[in-house]
Amino acid sequence: MTTEIIHRDATKLTVRTFIDLCCGTGALGLRLATGTEVKPLTPYMGWKKNLAQPILDAVGVKPLATRLIFNDLGPWGAVWQVLGRKERRAGVMSRLRSFCQEEPRPLYEKLKAEPVPLNPVEFAARFLTLQRWAYGAKPVQHKGGRWLLPGYCKASADGVAKRHNYGKVKPQLPSLTKILEGYTALPVIQASREDARTFSPAVEEGSLVYLDPNYRGRTGYTDALSRQDVVMLALRWAKRGCTVVVSEGEPLEELKGWETADLTARRGQVHKNFARDREEWITFWRSSHPFGVNLGALGRL
Numbered sequence: 187m188t189t190e191i192i193h194r195d196a197t198k199l200t201v202r203t204f205i206d207l208c209c210g211t212g213a214l215g216l217r218l219a220t221g222t223e224v225k226p227l228t229p230y231m232g233w234k235k236n237l238a239q240p241i242l243d244a245v246g247v248k249p250l251a252t253r254l255i256f257n258d259l260g261p262w263g264a265v266w267q268v269l270g271r272k273e274r275r276a277g278v279m280s281r282l283r284s285f286c287q288e289e290p291r292p293l294y295e296k297l298k299a300e301p302v303p304l305n306p307v308e309f310a311a312r313f314l315t316l317q318r319w320a321y322g323a324k325p326v327q328h329k330g331g332r333w334l335l336p337g338y339c340k341a342s343a344d345g346v347a348k349r350h351n352y353g354k355v356k357p358q359l360p361s362l363t364k365i366l367e368g369y370t371a372l373p374v375i376q377a378s379r380e381d382a383r384t385f386s387p388a389v390e391e392g393s394l395v396y397l398d399p400n401y402r403g404r405t406g407y408t409d410a411l412s413r414q415d416v417v418m419l420a421l422r423w424a425k426r427g428c429t430v431v432v433s434e435g436e437p438l439e440e441l442k443g444w445e446t447a448d449l450t451a452r453r454g455q456v457h458k459n460f461a462r463d464r465e466e467w468i469t470f471w472r473s474s475h476p477f478g479v480n481l482g483a484l485g486r487l
C-alpha cells in the first residue's frame with residue numbers, strides 16, 4: 187500500500203516526546219522541535235536534513251516536540267550527551283573557536299595523529315571538526331583510541347574561490363560554530379549511546395519513534411542493524427502505543443498493514459559520492475490507528 191504525500195491537517199498528530207533510535211545529526215528531531223531554526227551541524231552520510239519536513243508532512247505530525255530523546259551507538263551518541271547540556275556546549279563552542287584560528291590542514295594532521303580524547307567536550311569538538319572535514323561526508327569513526335577517517339575534504343576545510351561554474355565556498359569550520367550558537371533554542375535533550383536493540387526509555391503513548399538505520403545493501407556503520415532487527419524494533423515500539431517511522435531505500439513489506447510513502451523526489455540535491463538512483467521511503471504506523479498488525483507472522487518480540 188503506497189501513500190502519496192498527503193495533507194492530514196484535520197488529523198495531525200501532536201507529539202510531545204520524540205525518540206530517535208539512530209539519531210546521527212538528529213535532523214528530524216531538530217526540525218520537529220524548532221522548525222527551521224536549528225539546523226544539523228554537519229553533513230553526514232544518510233542525514234535527513236532535506237527529508238525532515240517531507241517525513242513530518244507524510245506522517246502528519248504537528249511541529250513542536252518538547253522532549254527529545256536522541257540515541258546513537260556511534261560517536262553521535264557521545265556528542266549529543268555533550269550538546270544536550272548548556273555548559274558543555276559552551277565548552278565545545280570555545281574549542282571550535284580556537285580551532286578556527288588555526289590553519290586547517292596542519293590542524294587536521296594533528297587531530298588525526300593524536301589519540302581520541304577521553305574528555306567528552308574535547309571529544310565532541312574534535313569529532314565535529316573531523317566530521318565537517320570528512321571526505322564525501324562519510325562517517326568518522328574511532329577504534330582502539332584512534333580516529334578512523336574517510337579522508338580530508340579540502341574544499342570544506344579551506345574553502346573554494348569563486349569559479350565560473352561554481353560559486354565561492356567559505357571554510358566550513360566557522361559556519362559549524364555559528365550553527366552551534368543557535369542550539370540554545372533547543373528543548374531538553376536526553377541523549378544516550380546505546381544499542382537501539384536494547385535501548386528502552388520510558389515514554390508516554392503517542393510519542394514519535396524514528397528509526398533511520400543504515401540502508402540495506404549500503405556500506406554502513408559499525409553495529410549495523412539487520413532488517414530483522416529493524417522490523418522487530420518497529421513492532422515493539424508500535425506495540426507500546428507510539429507512532430513509528432522507519433526510513434529505508436525501499437518500503438518495508440514485512441510491516442504488514444503499515445503505510446508507506448515514497449520520498450525519493452523530495453530528497454533534494456544528492457552528493458556526488460552517494461548513489462543518485464537510491465530511493466527514499468518511509469514505512470510508518472500512526473499511533474491513532476487501532477493496532478491490528480499480525481505480530482505472529484514475525485515471531486516473538
Ligand SMILES: C[S@@+](CC[C@H](N)C(=O)[O-])C[C@H]1O[C@@H](n2cnc3c(N)ncnc32)[C@H](O)[C@@H]1O
Binds near residue numbers: 208
Ligand atoms: C543513517 S544514520 C542516521 C542519520 C540521521 N537520521 C541524521 O539525520 O543524521 C544511521 C545511524 O545509526 C547508528 N547506528 C548503527 N547501528 C546502531 C545500533 N545498533 N544502535 C544505535 N545506533 C546505531 C550509526 O552510528 C549512524 O549514526
